Amino acid sequence: MKIWKILSPNVLVTEERPDNLTSRTQAKVKVTNVLLSGTELRAYSGVSKPKYPFVPGRFAVGVVGEAGEDCVKVEKNTRVFLHDAVPCGKCEHCLAGNEDNCSDVQIAGVNTEGYLRDFVVTEEAHLSPLPPSVSDTEALFAGIVATAENVIDKLNISKGSHVAVFGAGELGNILSQLLIYHQAVPILIDADEERLKKAAQCGIYYTVRANESMLDEVMRITGGRLACAAVHCSYNNISPVIPFDATAFGGMVVYTGFSFPECSAQLKPAFDKQLTLTAVANDYSNIESAINLLLNKAVNIAPLHLAVHPAADAAAVLSEGDARAKKGENVPVSLLNMLS
Numbered sequence: 001m002k003i004w005k006i007l008s009p010n011v012l013v014t015e016e017r018p019d020n021l022t023s024r025t026q027a028k029v030k031v032t033n034v035l036l037s038g039t040e041l042r043a044y045s046g047v048s049k050p051k052y053p054f055v056p057g058r059f060a061v062g063v064v065g066e067a068g069e070d071c072v073k074v075e076k077n078t079r080v081f082l083h084d085a086v087p088c089g090k091c092e093h094c095l096a097g098n099e100d101n102c103s104d105v106q107i108a109g110v111n112t113e114g115y116l117r118d119f120v121v122t123e124e125a126h127l128s129p130l131p132p133s134v135s136d137t138e139a140l141f142a143g144i145v146a147t148a149e150n151v152i153d154k155l156n157i158s159k160g161s162h163v164a165v166f167g168a169g170e171l172g173n174i175l176s177q178l179l180i181y182h183q184a185v186p187i188l189i190d191a192d193e194e195r196l197k198k199a200a201q202c203g204i205y206y207t208v209r210a211n212e213s214m215l216d217e218v219m220r221i222t223g224g225r226l227a228c229a230a231v232h233c234s235y236n237n238i239s240p241v242i243p244f245d246a247t248a249f250g251g252m253v254v255y256t257g258f259s260f261p262e263c264s265a266q267l268k269p270a271f272d273k274q275l276t277l278t279a280v281a282n283d284y285s286n287i288e289s290a291i292n293l294l295l296n297k298a299v300n301i302a303p304l305h306l307a308v309h310p311a312a313d314a315a316a317v318l319s320e321g322d323a324r325a326k327k328g329e330n331v332p333v334s335l336l337n338m339l340s
């Protein structure tokens, strides 16, 4: 197989490796599409300090080319989502059969090798078959949908509750769409007008510019009660303490993202308001329900107008994205077509 690996910051090379099945429960998957997001950019530029050499690529879909004799849910030609996060199988929780609480989750392209390659050999347990009406592009968002669902589970909100969502990147946008699906009322806040416009096209009704009057706006929308919960999405140039002001007494603030930057915060306002603070970074137990939500069209990604690049342009796309990120721009996710 051909893999793309980062040797050192800003140096992406390809390498050939053997790719034979080594157990009867493995499958060999031809990778068709990989999502290029902030996770890949930060690994490429060295911001996230990965251990080089490093194979990036967290979210990917493909087609099974060969399935081991004991595979039961996939066969040749099954379209699949490759799980981005899998339990380690070695920690105390995994060994006790409690894999949902694994303390060392292996995340592709983050703390273990990613999917930027032409073929992946993996256990079929790490693959989810895709229904025909979920496109490859939609399926690339399954891990993001699962994470957003995990956030919503944590919020434990009732119908009609206002939830302030800070950061209108892909995660904040999808989370807001799912909040609507679950009959809550998201208020999506971001400094980037373009992102808010796309969010509005995705059906998110309350979009608010992040500026000095945003809290007044949250007050107005909630009839003076403030949001009963807030979600702060990482890497959005929004201070982690802002959600404290937007959340009502006794509410909850969830910090979410696929990784978190170094940060410090003045916590007194949160303590005074007796807020519950927690964090969500993935959800590997909910991929099947995420695919089901995509099947039910609970999420509309068409307004995101994802750019599609050929795999051969991977280095150029990462380098250009890195330059934009360094200028402080929001770089939207794009799609790498591994077949072109």
Ligand SMILES: [Zn+2]
Pocket (backbone or CB within 6 Å): 087, 088, 089, 090, 091, 092, 093, 094, 095, 101, 102, 103, 104, 105
């Ligand atoms: Zn574990």
